[in-house]
Amino acid sequence: xxxxxxxxxxxxxxxxxxxGVATYARTLANTIHKMNYGVDxxxxxxxxxxxxxxxxxxxxxxxxxxxxxxxxxxxxxxxxWRNLQQMKDWRSGEIFLSGRVxxxxxxxxxxxxxxxxxxxxxFKKAHRYYRKTGKFxxxxxxxxxxxxxxxxxxxxxxxxxxxxxxxxxxxxxxxxQTTLDNKSSYxxxxxxxxxxxxxxxxxxxxSRNEILSFFPEASGRIHNAYQTYDEDxxxxxxxxxxxxxxxxxxxxxxxxxxxxxxxxxxxxxxxLIEAFLASSSSRKLVIVGAMGWKNDKExxxxxxxxxxxxxxxxxYLPRYLLTSLLINAxxxxxxxxxxxxxxxxxxxxxxxxxxxxxxxxxxxEVVGDAAMIVDAYDTxxxxxxxxxxxxxxxxxxxxxxxxxxxxxxxxxDRYADRLKALYQDVLR
Numbered sequence: 561x562x563x564x565x566x567x568x569x570x571x572x573x574x575x576x577x578x579x580g581v582a583t584y585a586r587t588l589a590n591t592i593h594k595m596n597y598g599v600d601x602x603x604x605x606x607x608x609x610x611x612x613x614x615x616x617x618x619x620x621x622x623x624x625x626x627x628x629x630x631x632x633x634x635x636x637x638x639x640x641w642r643n644l645q646q647m648k649d650w651r652s653g654e655i656f657l658s659g660r661v662x663x664x665x666x667x668x669x670x671x672x673x674x675x676x677x678x679x680x681x682x683f684k685k686a687h688r689y690y691r692k693t694g695k696f697x698x699x700x701x702x703x704x705x706x707x708x709x710x711x712x713x714x715x716x717x718x719x720x721x722x723x724x725x726x727x728x729x730x731x732x733x734x735x736x737q738t739t740l741d742n743k744s745s746y747x748x749x750x751x752x753x754x755x756x757x758x759x760x761x762x763x764x765x766x767s768r769n770e771i772l773s774f775f776p777e778a779s780g781r782i783h784n785a786y787q788t789y790d791e792d793x794x795x796x797x798x799x800x801x802x803x804x805x806x807x808x809x810x811x812x813x814x815x816x817x818x819x820x821x822x823x824x825x826x827x828x829x830x831x832l833i834e835a836f837l838a839s840s841s842s843r844k845l846v847i848v849g850a851m852g853w854k855n856d857k858e859x860x861x862x863x864x865x866x867x868x869x870x871x872x873x874x875x876y877l878p879r880y881l882l883t884s885l886l887i888n889a890x891x892x893x894x895x896x897x898x899x900x901x902x903x904x905x906x907x908x909x910x911x912x913x914x915x916x917x918x919x920x921x922x923x924x925e926v927v928g929d930a931a932m933i934v935d936a937y938d939t940x941x942x943x944x945x946x947x948x949x950x951x952x953x954x955x956x957x958x959x960x961x962x963x964x965x966x967x968x969x970x971x972x973d974r975y976a977d978r979l980k981a982l983y984q985d986v987l988r
Contacts, residue, residue, distance in 0.1 A: 564983065565598030565674070565705035567721065571683050571712055573669050574603055576625045577850060577876050580821070580903055581728065582668070584763075585711040587790055587972075588979075589671035595976050597983075599673040600705045602652075602718075604682035609653030620655045620678065625669050652679045652701045668879060677701055683714065690715035691745060696757060707983055709761070713749055722986050723758030729767050729900030729921060731826055733774060738825035738897065754778035759986045763787050763901040764922030783982045787901045788975035789967070793910050796883040805884045809846060809872050816844040816872075817946065818889040820882060823859060824852030826898045828918070828936055833861045835942035836893065837870065841950045843890055848882060850875045887911045890956070891949045894918075895936045902926045906970055909963035914956055916945040926970070930962035 568589050572582035593599050605623040607616055655676040657663065663670070670676075679699060686697045696715045708718040710725045717723050727750065732741040753760065754775035760782040762768050768784045802813055809816075817836065823829050829847075836845045845865065865871030877885065886892065892908040892915045899905075899921040906926050908915045917923050918936035927933075932949060935941035948955050968974075 563596060563598055564707070564987075565600060566592050566983070567600040567602055567677075567701075567705040567708040567718060568592075569683075569710050569712070569714065569716075570601050570603035570669075571714065573601070573671070574605060574624055578668060578879070581712055583790070583903060584726070584728070584787060586668065586671045587788055587975075588709065588711065589673060590791070591788065591972055591976050591979060593672040593674075594972070595980065598675070598705065599671075600675045600677060600701075601671070601673045602682075602701070602708075603655075603676065603678045604680070604684070605678055606681055607653065607655075607678050609649075609651045609678070609680060611653070613654075613656050614658070614660075616653055616655055616678070617658060617661055620676070621661050621663065621666065624666060650679055650682065650685070650697060650699050652677050652699070654678075654702075682716065686714060686716045690749065694748065696752070707986065710758075713753055715749055715752070717757060724761050724982075724986060725753045725758050726761045726763070727753070727767065727771055727900075728763055729898060730770050730774060731898045731900075734770060735826060735898050751775060754781075756781075759783065761785050761982060764925050766922040766925060767900040783985065785978040785982050786970055786975065787903060787906070788970050788972045789903070789907050789910050791972050792879075793883060793907060796880060797887060797911060800884055800887050802884055802888050805877075805881050805888075808881070809874075809885075811844060811846065811872070813888040814843075814890050816846050816889055817841070817891050817893050817950075818846045818848070818885055819893045820848040820877075820886075820904055821894075822852040823847070823849045825858055826896060827852075828895050828897045830858035830860065831936070831939050831942060832893050832895055833859070833865060833871065835895075835939045836946060837861060837865055838939065838943045839946040839950065841946060843950060844869075845871045845893070846885060846889070847871060847873045848875075848877050848885070883907075883911075886913055889913050891916055891932075891946075893942075893946065894923075895934055895942050895945075896920055896923065897936050899923050905931065906967060909967040912960045912963045914949050914959035914963070916942070916949060928962075928966045928969070930959060930966035932959065 572579050573585050589599050607619045696717045698717050704720045708721040708723045732739045732746045762784050821827050894917040902923040905915050905917050915931035919933050932945045934945040
């Protein structure tokens with residue numbers, strides 16, 4: 561009997577800088593591979609499917625994580641007509657890795673797999689098609705996987721496969737002021753998914769309840785598999801070397817707090833910075849994250865913190881440096897307004913780094929009693945939590961000891977068990 565195969569989209573895996581959904585897709589693929597299931601990765605890079613196989617391989621790595629900005633063509637221009645002609649070109653092409661192209665350095669964009677498939681610009685085409693027609697694109701691939709696990713709500717259906725759509729949260733509906741999504745289009749897409757386009761996977765009981773509150777018709781078809789962390793984090797902990805990241809930022813072990821994630825409203829970065837500055841901690845705050853959207857008010861104190869030497873900001877760090885930064889921090893500051901799961905908090909727990917987080921979304925499920933819980937909407941509450949971790953070694957050491965124990969609840973092995981149960985259920 562052939563082993564079960566699962567398809568995973570590469571929408572976020574192909575982005576130049578990491579996102580939470582990219583990490584989700586990567587750990588999902590690696591866990592499925594470890595379960596001895598087949599893994600098919602489906603990308604949507606700008607590669608003609610009729611290119612020669614050797615050229616497709618070159619084009620794949622040339623396009624993977626490319627930061628080029630694609631400009632819209634003027635109406636009725638040559639580029640406009642080409643885009644129109646490509647709109648319904650949903651043919652797939654396999655990417656064969658011959659070994660002739662250097663692949664080292666692409667690990668974060670290319671998790672373990674058995675097959676790589678590409679459909680030219682399929683994710684962009686699907687959203688355009690959905691906006692115009694209100695319908696999902698239906699695609700075909702040779703020897704389709706039994707299950708297609710979309711890591712994000714996408715208006716695409718893989719024919720001859722059981723389609724599962726991961727809904728991490730409903731932030732655009734619950735906190736509409738914090739995102740730039742077209743709310744009407746987003747609502748209709750989620751409603752279509754919840755009304756029968758496929759099965760639904762989510763990442764916490766909080767998200768499950770949130771989805772059902774908006775779309776009760778999803779009851780009976782929604783599964784909570786939670787998430788896990790990248791197993792490589794254990795290797796980082798065992799072989800960690802702080803010297804490089806310490807020299808880069810001129811910081812000492814235990815001499816700073818850290819935040820990482822997009823600098824956007826739902827992360828509550830404005831109150832976080834204000835609370836840190838109000839805490840009068842002698843430690844620094846290292847912020848790792850790219851500028852998001854609607855962040856003018858959120859970042860009103862950022863430059864002041866940088867100018868006074870209390871805050872260090874960098875937009876991006878390679879994974880190994882970010883993990884080293886997390887392992888040696890006094891604490892992770894994560895008082896988010898909304899989290900479907902809250903992976904940064906889990907990664908901090910694995911490292912034994914105390915967490916200061918809010919009680920919003922899935923965070924309480926992730927951290928249990930192993931974190932300092934604060935009120936996301938109260939700057940004084942956040943500042944008080946920072947002061948306690950900053951100055952009280954008893955509280956600090958207690959949380960440091962509890963972290964890895966709580967994190968074991970979401971270990972890769974337990975995640976694999978939950979995924980196996982999910983796939984067995986949908987295959988029935």
